[in-house]
Amino acid sequence: MTIDYRKTDKAHVWHPLFQHQRLEETPLAVFESAHGTTLVDAEGREYLDAYSALWNVNVGYGRQEIADAVYAQIQKLPYYPHSQINVPATVLAEQLAACLPGDLNHVYFCNSGSEANETAIKIARQYGRQTYPGENRYKIISRYRGYHGFTYGALSATGQARRRKAFEPLVPGFLHAHPPYCYRCPLGLDVSSCSIACADEIERIIQSEGPETVIGVIAEPIIGGGGVIVPPDEYLPKLRQICDDYGLLLILDEVITGFGRTGKMFACEHWDVQPDLITLAKGLTSGYLPLGACVASTAVFNAFLGESDENKEFSQVCTYGGHPVACAAGIANLEILQKERLWENSEKVGAHLLSKLETLRNLTIVGDVRGKGLMIAVEFVQADGTHLETATTNRIVGQLREKSIIVGKSDMLLTNRKISFSSHHR
Structure with a gap:
């Protein structure tokens, strides 16, 4: 039976990233079935x-x-477009x-998540035109190593x-700054004395481009697919302040980090930062059905209110957005998360796992161990501190799978060198 599935799959299915x-x-x-954190393949193994599918x-x-x-x-109301009200979407909202x-x-x-970020980008640009009519605010700043999705706007924001x-070529109007990647600081600085220079770089970009041309900053609170990069505690509050100083929208991409993964219900709560727009997916239904969301603050939403002849309404249409069955899954999923307080479990189990993984630091192949909650990375290196080559990393992932443990990997690197610190870097 498995051989037949593989033969049919080989003939007809185009898999991603493969x-x-x-x-x-x-x-x-x-894979044929699953329960808890366990996957079962067609042979019963x-x-x-450990990757939680795709986080x-x-x-x-x-x-x-x-x-x-x-x-x-699905028996009661399997579908109707969200141009009208359906109860599950209203309750979940x-x-x-x-x-x-x-x-x-x-x-x-x-x-x-891609559509959620695409939506946030469109909202930000329309908000800019309606809030600053005498200016041309459309540029959005993101960070290298960040990932925001596969649609063209979200991909253009991706670093x-x-x-x-x-x-390429991608959508114009997207600018990139260096991430708060302290282990391999792209600015060559030491986190103990850098004064969060990577956030200052975003302000310099705003000033260089002209604040009247920039409308927002989009960022994952913790960069996921780019290497599980946890920022210094001062970083996100500083980013919030920069956006406030220049009248920009702060868009936080919590597609991966949302719904308990980092030890808080939402990762921005670690730093007590509220965005103007937040994007959600993944843990919104725990993958049981596809569903994403972009949630706006009252101030952003109010910018779209006006008379019918002003054309201020947000005119994006999504055929399956607010799907009643997907939203019903979201309601049940959220009830489980809150009833069992699973973010607390992420904090507890994640702290234990991180402490155990910290013992790997004495291995020459391990350069760094980092994370929050159950979002943790081990960064492999060669003897000279450069990244371990992809082939070797693949072998490690394969060896873990042979031991019945599935993990994810990232090899989308900006640099293959561990920057050494000297006085001129500070």
Whole structure:
């Protein structure tokens, strides 16, 4: 049976991030079932899913509550476009507003994290035109190593050349700054004395471009696919202050970090920072059904209010946005998260795991161990401090899989050198 599935898959399926020419060399697994944190393949072998699929099965596999909610809703109202009201979308929006920080009260539903960020970018640009009519505010600043999605706007904000170069030229108006990657500081500074220079760089870009041309900054509170980069505690508050000083929108991409993964319900709560727009997906339904959301503050939402002849309404249409069945899954998922307070479990188990992984630092192959909650990375290096080559990293991931442990990896690198510190760097 497994061989038949593989033969059919090889003939007809185009998998992401996979070189099909090497299919015989690196055969794909056939997963048939899952429960808790365990995946089961077609041969009945069990694996610990230490990656949580793609950082998104936050409540674990096999939650009957979500299956029951989906079944009940699909019988009652399987679909109607969100041009009208459906009860699950309304209830979920209210529940999200209640658990998000500050006055993030207005929810635009879509299908994925990429679409959520695409939506945030469009809202920011339209907000700029309506709030600053005498200016031309459309530019958005993001960071290298950040990932915001596969749609063209979100990809243009993404700061990973490897993901972008095959599709260039991209959307104009996106600028990139260096990330708060303290282990390999791209500015050559020491975090103990740098005064968060990577945030200052964003302010310099604003000044150089002209504040009247810039409308926002988009950032993951903790960079995910770019290497699990946790910023210094002063970084996000400083970013919030810079946006306030120049009248910019702060867009926080919590597609990965949201819904308990980092030890807080939302990662921005670690630093008591409220964005103007927040983007959500992944843990919103724990992957049981596709659902994304962009949530706006009251001030941003109010900028879209006006008379019918002003054309201020947000005119993006998403066929499946606010899908009643997906939103029913989201309601059940959020109830599990809150009832079981799973962000507290992430904090507790993550701290234990991080302390155990810290013991690997005495290995010459391990350069850094970092993370928050259950979002943790081990950075592999060669003897001279440069990144371990991809082939060797792949072998390590493969060896873990042979031991029935599935982990993720990132090799989208800006530099292959560990910067040494000297006086002229400070």
